[in-house]
Amino acid sequence: MLDNKFTEQMQGWLSEQSENRSLAEGAELLLRLNRNRWMYQQILRTRNFSKLEYELKKHLAIRLDGLTLQEVAEMEQRVVPAAKESLECDVPVISTDAENPAPQFAGKRADHDELTADIQALYKKNGEIYFKLKQTFETLKQMLDAQPCDRYEYLKVLDDLDKQYRANWEEYDHFIPEAAPVASEKEVTADEVAVQAAAVSADPKKLQAARKYLSENAPKLAALIEAQDEDKAEKLRAKMQERISTLQAAGQTFAPAFQATLVELGLIIE
Numbered sequence: 001m002l003d004n005k006f007t008e009q010m011q012g013w014l015s016e017q018s019e020n021r022s023l024a025e026g027a028e029l030l031l032r033l034n035r036n037r038w039m040y041q042q043i044l045r046t047r048n049f050s051k052l053e054y055e056l057k058k059h060l061a062i063r064l065d066g067l068t069l070q071e072v073a074e075m076e077q078r079v080v081p082a083a084k085e086s087l088e089c090d091v092p093v094i095s096t097d098a099e100n101p102a103p104q105f106a107g108k109r110a111d112h113d114e115l116t117a118d119i120q121a122l123y124k125k126n127g128e129i130y131f132k133l134k135q136t137f138e139t140l141k142q143m144l145d146a147q148p149c150d151r152y153e154y155l156k157v158l159d160d161l162d163k164q165y166r167a168n169w170e171e172y173d174h175f176i177p178e179a180a181p182v183a184s185e186k187e188v189t190a191d192e193v194a195v196q197a198a199a200v201s202a203d204p205k206k207l208q209a210a211r212k213y214l215s216e217n218a219p220k221l222a223a224l225i226e227a228q229d230e231d232k233a234e235k236l237r238a239k240m241q242e243r244i245s246t247l248q249a250a251g252q253t254f255a256p257a258f259q260a261t262l263v264e265l266g267l268i269i270e
C-alpha cells in the first residue's frame with residue numbers, strides 16, 4: 001500500500017525553489033525508494049541535484065498513478081506478453097509493389113470498401129499503431145537490465161497502444177454495415193441473389209450476438225480442450241459452429257488471427 005504522506009513529502013521537495021532544496025533531505029527520500037546507498041552517497045558527494053531531481057520525478061510519476069514498484073513489475077508481466085501476442089498475430093505489412101504503392105495491412109475485410117469512412121479509418125490507424133507498438137516493444141527489449149521504474153514510462157505507452165490496437169480491431173471486425181437493397185435495374189446471378197437476400201434478411205443484432213458469443217466462448221472451449229473434457233467441448237463446439245454458419249450465410253468474415261484461433265479449436269470456416 002502506498003504511503004500518501006511520503007508521496008506528499010516527495011512532491012513538497014520537488015516543488016521547492018532550487019535554492020531552497022535540501023540535498024540531504026532529497027537524497028534521504030530517494031534512498032527510501034530505491035535502497036541504493038551507492039547512489040545516495042554519490043549524489044551527496046557530487047552534490048548532483050539534477051540526478052536527484054530526475055530520480056525522484058521518475059518515482060513520483062509511478063506513485064501518482066497509484067502504483068508501487070512491485071505493481072509495476074506485475075504490470076510488465078501482463079503488458080509485455082499481450083503486446084507480443086498482438087505483434088505476432090497481426091503483422092500488418094503484406095507487400096508493396098509498383099502497381100499498389102500503398103502498404104497493405106493484414107486483417108482487411110473483403111467488404112472493406114463498402115464500410116463507412118470511420119470504420120475504414122480504423123484499419124488504416126491500426127497500421128500506424130502497429131509500428132509504434134513494435135518500436136516501443138523493441139525499446140523495452142533493449143532495457144532488460146533496467147529497473148522497473150526506468151521501464152515504466154515505456155510500459156505505459158505499450159499498454160495504451162496495445163489496448164487501442166485491440167479495440168480498433170474489435171470494432172472494425174465486428175462492424176455490421178447496413179444491408180444494401182437487391183439490384184433491380186440489371187439481371188443478377190443466382191449467387192448474387194442469394195448473397196443479397198442473406199444480407200437483407202440478416203438481423204444485425206443477431207449477427208452481433210453471434211460474434212459476441214464466439215469471442216466469449218473461444219477461451220472456454222480452449223479450456224475444455226486443455227482439460228480433455230471432450231463431451232462438453234463438443235457440445236460447445238457445435239453451438240459455436242451454428243454461429244459461424246449464421247455469420248457466413250450473411251456474408252460476414254473474420255479477422256485472420258481470430259479465424260486461425262477458431263480453426264485451431266476444431267471449428268470449420270469455409
